[in-house]
Amino acid sequence: MKKLILAMTILISASALNAQKFGASPEDSLECIKNLSLYQDYYRQKQYDESLKYWKNVFTYCPKVSKGIYIKGARLYEKKIKKTKEDKELKELLIDTLMMVYDSRIEHFGERGIVLGRKAADLIQHRPSEVEAAYKMFEESLQLQGNDMEAGALVYMYQTKYKMFKNELTTKDELINLYPKLKAIADYNVKNSTREKDRENYKKTGDNLLEFFKQVADCDDLVKAFTPRYEKDPENIEQLKEILSLLNTKECEDADFYITIAKKLQEKEPSALAAWSIANWYVKKKDCPTAIPYYEEAFTLAANMEDKDEVAPFKVKAILRAGLCQLSAGQYSSAKQKALKALSIDPNSGDAYMMLGDAYLGGASTWGENPCEKGAGYWAAVDKYQIAISKDPSLRESANNKIAKAKSRYPEKSECFFVGKNEGDEIKVGSWINETTKVRF
Numbered sequence: 001m002k003k004l005i006l007a008m009t010i011l012i013s014a015s016a017l018n019a020q021k022f023g024a025s026p027e028d029s030l031e032c033i034k035n036l037s038l039y040q041d042y043y044r045q046k047q048y049d050e051s052l053k054y055w056k057n058v059f060t061y062c063p064k065v066s067k068g069i070y071i072k073g074a075r076l077y078e079k080k081i082k083k084t085k086e087d088k089e090l091k092e093l094l095i096d097t098l099m100m101v102y103d104s105r106i107e108h109f110g111e112r113g114i115v116l117g118r119k120a121a122d123l124i125q126h127r128p129s130e131v132e133a134a135y136k137m138f139e140e141s142l143q144l145q146g147n148d149m150e151a152g153a154l155v156y157m158y159q160t161k162y163k164m165f166k167n168e169l170t171t172k173d174e175l176i177n178l179y180p181k182l183k184a185i186a187d188y189n190v191k192n193s194t195r196e197k198d199r200e201n202y203k204k205t206g207d208n209l210l211e212f213f214k215q216v217a218d219c220d221d222l223v224k225a226f227t228p229r230y231e232k233d234p235e236n237i238e239q240l241k242e243i244l245s246l247l248n249t250k251e252c253e254d255a256d257f258y259i260t261i262a263k264k265l266q267e268k269e270p271s272a273l274a275a276w277s278i279a280n281w282y283v284k285k286k287d288c289p290t291a292i293p294y295y296e297e298a299f300t301l302a303a304n305m306e307d308k309d310e311v312a313p314f315k316v317k318a319i320l321r322a323g324l325c326q327l328s329a330g331q332y333s334s335a336k337q338k339a340l341k342a343l344s345i346d347p348n349s350g351d352a353y354m355m356l357g358d359a360y361l362g363g364a365s366t367w368g369e370n371p372c373e374k375g376a377g378y379w380a381a382v383d384k385y386q387i388a389i390s391k392d393p394s395l396r397e398s399a400n401n402k403i404a405k406a407k408s409r410y411p412e413k414s415e416c417f418f419v420g421k422n423e424g425d426e427i428k429v430g431s432w433i434n435e436t437t438k439v440r441f
Contacts (some may be wrong), residue, residue: 029062032062039051039053052080055076059073067108070101070108070109073101074105077097095126095127098122112144113141113144113145113149114141117137117157119137120134120135120138125156131164131167132164138153138157142157142181146185147188151198154186154205157178158182158209158212159212161174162216165216175216176213176216176217179209179212180225183206186206214249214250219247222250223257226243226246230243237265237268237269240261240264240265243261244261247277253281253283253284258277262274262277265277266278272298272301272304272314276298276318278291279292279294279298279321288329289329295318295325299318299319299322302314319338320339320349322338323338324355327359332359332360333363333432335358336360338355339356350391350395351395353384354399357382357383357388358381360381360435361405361406363433364376364377364378364381365377370415370419372411372416372418373427375409375410378410382407383435385400385406410440416439416441423439424440425438425439427439
């Protein structure tokens, strides 16, 4: 209480200089400082309903006291709105007041761009039907803020445009063309923000934008939207990366535009993404042999990827794709080597064990001098399929189908009996398979 009295005394002595900030009169200034202290105390104690009572008085007596009262005021009304579920009339009044808080902040402290972004985000959350009004605010905010537009506002702006599209209030082309503009802002801030938390928020925003975009655009849409941009600036490496990433996301590997972008990027800046993309295009064109060296190049270049957490998963994916091409060409020994390379990076890769099983299943008959030995590769294949299931249960159905196929090719008991092999005996499978397994029938 003594602190409050002291503060009030100081305030009165300074009222002539700060009349506009602390109130229009000494009496208003007294009310201002008293209510300011009480609203802040209750806010710190998380007694938000009590805090709001005194906040209203601060707003009445000294609306220019600080920008902070508008930031906290918006939070207080947001909490009040969320608690008000049954009384719809009261809820609408609270939403109106929240909008007024944003308007007053702009009136007294400016920052129209950032405040409009927040106001629009709250409006679309609380009044989803007002998509056009919210979007106009977002448009102005984007125009004023540019790369400074907040992460949350970027997401809500695209969500709002998406709702407009669903309600036939905008076109698909407009929705598609908005994505790269907002994504570019998110990417810029991921690279240039000085605070780690901000970088994380913009990274999350970019991911969310992509998820919405994927729901809208198909391959023809992407080609239509990005061909003019590419033709206008074909040497823009960052743009090439963005386009190629989107085409990969929508699995547009068979489009001619896809290979144009991939090869152009590989020419300008060899990368794992470009090599991967070129390989995928050849696979789509049923030219797997040509794809193999590009997958191998993607594997090597993955070490240069910016996101280090993605390096290992990408390397596994790339080398296994090369192995799949070798399997399709009957190059079972080479496919095995690809699987082993994947396992050296990720010992728990169920897909790599599946590839080992496939290689043994396909190439079992390449080793052995008698029917029992020639069937031993199938036992080795089943071993790998069973490990694959233990590493990744989602592979169970596929692995069990292949196990059934392998079992149908097991040698007869009599064929092994004549060479001294019985159920449960160990047997060494030689040559490139080079595995020790157990006899079974």
